[in-house]
Amino acid sequence: MQLTLWTYEGPPHVGAMRVATAMKDVHYVLHAPQGDTYADLLFTMIERLPRRPPVTYTTFQARDLGSDTAELFKTAARDAFERFKPAAMLVGASCTAELIQDDPGGLARALELPIPVVALELPAYQRKENWGAAETFYQLVRTLAGPKVATPAVPRPTRAEGARPRCNLLGPTALGFRHRDDLREIRALVERMGIEINVTAPLDATPADIARLGDADFNVVLYPETASQAAHWLKRSFGQPFTRTIPIGAGATREFIAEVAQLAGIEAPALEDERSHAPWYARSVDSTYLTGKRVFVFGDATHAVAAARVASREMGFTVVGIGTYSREFAREIREAAALYGVEPLITDDYLEVEARVAELQPELVLGTQMERHIAKRLGVPCAVISAPVHVQDFPARHSPQMGFEGANVLFDTWVHPLMMGLEEHLIGMFRGDFEFHEDAAPSHLGGHVGTPAGVETPTLIEIVKEQAPAATAPEIVIDRHAEGPPAGITAMWAPDAEKELRKIPFFVRGKARRNTERYAQDHGVPVITIETLYDAKAHFSR
Numbered sequence: 270m271q272l273t274l275w276t277y278e279g280p281p282h283v284g285a286m287r288v289a290t291a292m293k294d295v296h297y298v299l300h301a302p303q304g305d306t307y308a309d310l311l312f313t314m315i316e317r318l319p320r321r322p323p324v325t326y327t328t329f330q331a332r333d334l335g336s337d338t339a340e341l342f343k344t345a346a347r348d349a350f351e352r353f354k355p356a357a358m359l360v361g362a363s364c365t366a367e368l369i370q371d372d373p374g375g376l377a378r379a380l381e382l383p384i385p386v387v388a389l390e391l392p393a394y395q396r397k398e399n400w401g402a403a404e405t406f407y408q409l410v411r412t413l414a415g416p417k418v419a420t421p422a423v424p425r426p427t428r429a430e431g432a433r434p435r436c437n438l439l440g441p442t443a444l445g446f447r448h449r450d451d452l453r454e455i456r457a458l459v460e461r462m463g464i465e466i467n468v469t470a471p472l473d474a475t476p477a478d479i480a481r482l483g484d485a486d487f488n489v490v491l492y493p494e495t496a497s498q499a500a501h502w503l504k505r506s507f508g509q510p511f512t513r514t515i516p517i518g519a520g521a522t523r524e525f526i527a528e529v530a531q532l533a534g535i536e537a538p539a540l541e542d543e544r545s546h547a548p549w550y551a552r553s554v555d556s557t558y559l560t561g562k563r564v565f566v567f568g569d570a571t572h573a574v575a576a577a578r579v580a581s582r583e584m585g586f587t588v589v590g591i592g593t594y595s596r597e598f599a600r601e602i603r604e605a606a607a608l609y610g611v612e613p614l615i616t617d618d619y620l621e622v623e624a625r626v627a628e629l630q631p632e633l634v635l636g637t638q639m640e641r642h643i644a645k646r647l648g649v650p651c652a653v654i655s656a657p658v659h660v661q662d663f664p665a666r667h668s669p670q671m672g673f674e675g676a677n678v679l680f681d682t683w684v685h686p687l688m689m690g691l692e693e694h695l696i697g698m699f700r701g702d703f704e705f706h707e708d709a710a711p712s713h714l715g716g717h718v719g720t721p722a723g724v725e726t727p728t729l730i731e732i733v734k735e736q737a738p739a740a741t742a743p744e745i746v747i748d749r750h751a752e753g754p755p756a757g758i759t760a761m762w763a764p765d766a767e768k769e770l771r772k773i774p775f776f777v778r779g780k781a782r783r784n785t786e787r788y789a790q791d792h793g794v795p796v797i798t799i800e801t802l803y804d805a806k807a808h809f810s811r
């Protein structure tokens with residue numbers, strides 16, 4: 270058992286729904302208890318799709334458990350086939366149905382439907398949403414493209430003279446963070462290179478499209494979380510190489526173009542055009558104050574690694590922490606962390622993420638919807654770079670993350686929550702103005718009054734601690750002072766030291782406070798004076 274309030278990913282059958290909903294002419298029959306239809310809302314409300322997901326639930330109830338739930342499944346599958354006439358069907362179980370072991374795959378086979386039926390084995394108690402999407406896509410590809418695989422394997426025939434190179438774009442799904450717009454952006458980019466798009470999948474693909482995936486020369490993998498399993502199989506089965514570069518950020522997009530050109534056997538064109546504003550914006554003098562801003566990055570591994578690269582190489586930020594909730598992609602995050610000389614954080618426990626943010630005191634958090642809440646509580650500016658996201662991150666306007674336009678979007682989105690240069694400078698010089706003061710939010714964000722000076726917002730961990738009934742309270746080992754004094758023995762701040770602390774610009778003050786407290790603890794100083802403050806400063810800047 271794990272005490273969980275927030276979860277970064279849903280159960281794996283939600284991943285399967287994301288694949289089914291992305292495609293056309295596919296239907297998913299899901300053995301699930303009454304109530305699991307909540308998942309429809311993810312698509313109709315968060316993504317605001319104007320149609321129901323192509324999913325039939327068996328919606329069994331407690332009283333059904335005494336009778337034949339297997340028969341219930343067969344009836345639902347038969348009815349769904351009659352009503353929706355799909356070209357292929359997915360069948361599987363949700364968490365609760367997994368426990369009653371009705372074997373949807375075997376039951377569907379017994380119906381002898383005249384279409385391909387893909388039985389999904391999604392272990393809901395070990396795996397999660399992205400894994401479920403990857404596995405579903407892989408099983409669909411194997412089932413539908415599999416019959417075209419030559420045995421024994423023969424090498425890929427060379428392209429006919431004068432024929433345009435052809436590729437598939439793999440990975441975008443329903444409910445994917447900016448997948449719709451990324452696909453539009455990358456499709457246009459690849460087409461401008463003179464390359465033909467064979468199939469995009471799962472988004473917009475039919476089962477017939479999946480069956481012709483093998484006709485392309487190579488694959489472009491946009492989201493490894495959902496597509497790398499299928500891409501590996503396509504490589505083994507059809508000899509199709511696939512791209513490794515994720516085109517997020519202007520630099521990565523240029524590398525992506527070079528990689529695609531190499532796989533297509535063509536000269537890499539110079540495609541960056543007048544729409545590519547981000548590199549110049551980042552170099553303009555207005556962005557100088559961004560240099561060295563301390564940023565913490567968290568999300569799915571693909572977006573976190575890409576964001577850290579953009580933050581450090583293109584915006585001049587200093588990456589002080591990086592992490593992911595995708596355990597399957599921990600290696601990628603460890604490699605990136607080594608690049609920036611920071612500790613990787615691999616966890617799906619948001620309390621650990623909050624503790625790390627509180628400890629690192631970054632000036633900007635790039636994360637998911639969860640980090641938005643965490644950053645709000647800790648008073649740190651934040652921008653969203655990865656799922657899980659809420660409705661506002663399925664915007665009406667074109668907002669890719671990938672390609673040159675994506676780089677423009679990233680620049681605007683990440684700089685927006687930061688206080689602008691002039692205001693930051695003036696507040697550093699003239700404190701105590703009734704309107705423009707350090708406890709007010711940046712004035713371009715409305716400037717409402719923030720937490721009163723000197724009062725620390727409690728972290729979620731502290732609130733959980735406070736509210737947990739004493740008798741049943743779990744032992745909480747994470748504490749914002751984990752590396753400082755033992756809980757309850759924080760050194761006192763003398764009033765003049767507190768006043769001196771407030772002279773430090775607000776965006777680095779939190780870090781100064783923590784360092785000083787840590788110094789006081791290490792040196793057995795019970796009361797922090799101005800002298801301690803400067804001793805600590807000297808100590809840590811050595």
Ligand code: SF4
Binds near residue numbers: 280301302305363365
């Ligand atoms: S079956 Fe799974 S997804 Fe459905 S309500 Fe139960 S735990 Fe949630």
